[in-house]
């Protein structure tokens with residue numbers, strides 16, 4: 001099960017750190033090319049290598065964490081998805097203005113899914129701030145909760161297994177329309193809820 005990461009900013013790097021702690025291999029990418037990532041991958045750990053956006057996008061699971069207005073460019077011209085999984089860690093809001101995007105009644109993950117025909121989209125890793133995501137998930141006598149949602153049960157099961165493997169507790173919120181809305185920032189009740197499930 002190969003993993004690619006598109007976006008090497010706060011959330012992409014946090015996800016890479018979490019994977020690296022468990023020795024899980026992944027290829028991380030950004031808009032500037034692999035050379036710009038040499039320092040990050042050296043610091044994060046040996047299981048993470050830098051690659052191009054296209055290389056990262058060939059993986060079985062592609063984690064995407066890009067500024068909302070840059071998603072379309074970041075997801076253009078990639079190999080056919082053919083059922084591969086895209087983890088949507090994005091929120092429809094952007095620094096420095098933090099002005100909510102008009103989603104025209106859809107949840108943001110549905111708009112992301114429209115950009116990647118053939119991908120099985122699972123919304124996850126978007127409800128916590130990057131520092132909290134990167135922190136040790138074992139906390140307060142339990143494990144930190146991550147939410148996930150999606151319309152494909154098998155894809156969700158794979159993401160759930162990954163969430164468990166990296167030490168978090170996963171909670172299935174249902175479909176993108178239902179779960180995406182609950183976990184979405186702004187608007188949903190779950191963002192920034194640092195929940196710990198006691199053993």
Ligand SMILES: NC(=O)c1ccc[n+]([C@@H]2O[C@H](COP(=O)([O-])OP(=O)(O)OC[C@H]3O[C@@H](n4cnc5c(N)ncnc54)[C@H](OP(=O)(O)O)[C@@H]3O)[C@@H](O)[C@H]2O)c1
Pocket residue numbers: 006007008009010011012029030031032033053065066067068070073074075089090091092093094125126127128129130131
């Ligand atoms: N920061 C948080 O705490 C947080 C929490 C939850 C969810 N999120 C969501 O996660 C997403 C990323 O946020 P962030 O804070 O990580 O942003 P960020 O620090 O600004 O990083 C954005 C990344 O996207 C990359 N990117 C932009 N255009 C690209 C393209 N065309 N191709 C490939 N990569 C491209 C950038 O690469 P270059 O620098 O090379 O352009 C950069 O690595 C956003 O949707 C945000 O709402 C953020």
